Amino acid sequence: MATIKKEDCSCPRRKKPSCAHKPYRVSYREPGGRAGKQPQVSFKKLxxxxxxxxxxxxxxxLGTYINPKAGQRTFAVVWREWVNAGVLEESSKRNYxxxxxxxxxxxxxxxxxxxxxxxxxIEWEADQRSRGYKQTGIDGRKNVLSSVFNYAVSAEIIGRNPCKKANPRRRSGQSLTPVTDEDIPTMEEVLGxxxxxxxLxxxxxxxMAGCGTRPGEALALSDESMNWEQGILSVDHQVSAYGCQEISGYRRGVKRGTKHRSFEQARKTPVPQxxxxxxxxxxxxxGSWGERGWFFESPRLNERHPSYDWYLxxxxxxxxxxxxxxxTPxxxxxxxxxxAIHENIPLFEIAAWVGHRGTRTTEQVYGHLVRRAMERGARTMNNRLGLRLAPFKGLILPPQVVPVDDHEDAWDDVA
Structure with a gap:
């Protein structure tokens, strides 16, 4: 059990509020029985x-004990721990x-x-808005922030994630920023x-516009990744800003595998004629170059891929x-x-084409488009069925049933 002991100080102001000493010392044993440490924490007031x-x-x-000293680490220190704890590409670390x-x-x-x-x-969100950032961007950055606090909770640095209390109406598990109509260019804008x-x-x-590739994946197109007869692209390489010594021999260049997928898990996407x-x-x-027949070559260096940053x-x-x-790309x-959603292509197909981890990602990011597709589908079926069912109106309505007194026939259908 925790015990409290008062220790008098020799300060002449010990009985005044201006005394800086903390005479009340709490001693307790951390979880673990006799092997647990016995920290002491001092307080000014009883x-x-x-x-x-x-x-x-x-x-x-309750099994929720957290060492108070762990939470004294600064956010900057915990942030670095979080970044280094995951398996992130060097380019992702740079972006973070x-x-x-x-x-x-x-x-x-x-x-x-x-x-x-x-x-x-909440104060941080207000500060972001005062700096002119859109709410969708703030929500996205808050999701990353929440991931950092989730790590701190799992690492027993803090007890709770403050982001969850800051927005109780947010659906649990949602960690992606939805796309709005303003984020999607029209065909004319794409062409422009x-x-x-x-x-070049x-x-x-x-x-990117016609096959859904990411910028690094688009730069890694090659003759070997194309099935020219069937019009199918195997997305299995990417050009990155870091970590590419395996193939190119340079820190920057091309490497096997794409986001969320290794080389062996290459995805395929259709290529319009x-x-x-x-x-x-x-x-x-x-022309093309290299053993794979790469499509794009640096404008300055022979047999080198264009720089990822230059492409952006x-x-x-x-x-x-x-x-x-x-x-942006x-x-x-x-x-x-x-x-693809407007054409009512199944979500599982779209998710596979663009490399989403599952349809849940597609639904979260493009939810408003999915809902519109559902509405269009309902209208389409209503128009089709409305024409064909017209002659049967009045014949497929459910019968009305009322009780009668006849014991042999307890219910009577009334047309």
Whole structure:
């Protein structure tokens, strides 16, 4: 059991509020029986010491005890632990660091992680809005923030995730930011961006809009990954900013496997006939290189892939020149998936084509499009069935039944 002991100090102000000493010391044993450590925590007020003693014993009984010193680690320290605990690509770590520097570090970095409360999270959201960020972006960053706190809970650094209390109406388990209509370019806008792209990589832009590839996957198109007769693309390589020594021999270049999938789990996606012709025209104009017949080559270095960052910069410049600077390469994937949903293609097919982990991801991100597809499907079937069932109206209504007094026939159907 936790015990409280008062220790008098020799401070001349010991009986005044200005005394800095904490005379009430709580001693207790951590879980583990006699092997458990025996920490001591000091308090200035008796009521605070009593409250802590009751809480620590209750947490031990419930199996939710957390060492108070663990929560004194700063958010910055726990963030680094979280980033390094997972199996992340170097490029992903770099992106996370950029997000941390811009959105988390200035607000949370020096705070002890146990001191971050739901109120702190709400204040951070308000700060994000005051800086002009859209709510969808804030929600996405909050999902990442929640993952960090979930890690801290599982690592027994803190007891609860403050993000969950900060937004109780949010569905549990939702960790993806839904796409809105403003995030999806029209066909005219897609064509406008592609028209402004350098001809050397224009076919890569077409593969993102017409095949749903990611930027790194588009840069890794090759003759060997194409089934020209059937119009099927095997997405099994990607160009990345880091970790590519295996094939290219350089830190930056191409590597086997894609996001969420190893090389052996390559996904396949259909290639429209028009884009097959675009790929052929690209090879006729620029040729291919390497053993796999890579489509794209660096404009500066022979037999090297274009830089991933250079590719993104070219898209940004093309989007700006087309008058749609708010679109990113991911917008082309949004276009591909939205067009597939509009055509009522089954979600499990779409998820497999674009490399989602499952249909749940597609439903969460493109939920409003899925609902519209359902409505269109219902209207379509209503129109079809309405025409065919017209002659049968009045004949398929359920009969009305009323009780009668005849014991032999307890119920009588009334037409």
């Amino acid at each position: 009521e605070d010491a009593e409250a802590f003693a009751i809480k620590v014993e209750r947490d031990k009984d 660091q950029s997000v941390y520097d811009n959105h988390y570090g200035p607000f949370f970095g020096t705070k002890p992680i146990a001191s971050i409360t739901p109120t702190t999270i 961006i592609i028209a402004e792209a350098p001809k 990589i224009r076919a890569g832009f077409w593969s 028009d884009i097959v012709e675009i790929f052929n025209d690209h090879i006729d104009a620029f 910069d070219q898209f940004k410049a093309a989007a700006k020149a087309a008058g749609t600077p708010h679109y 991911k917008s082309f994937r949004h276009f591909f998936i939205s067009e």
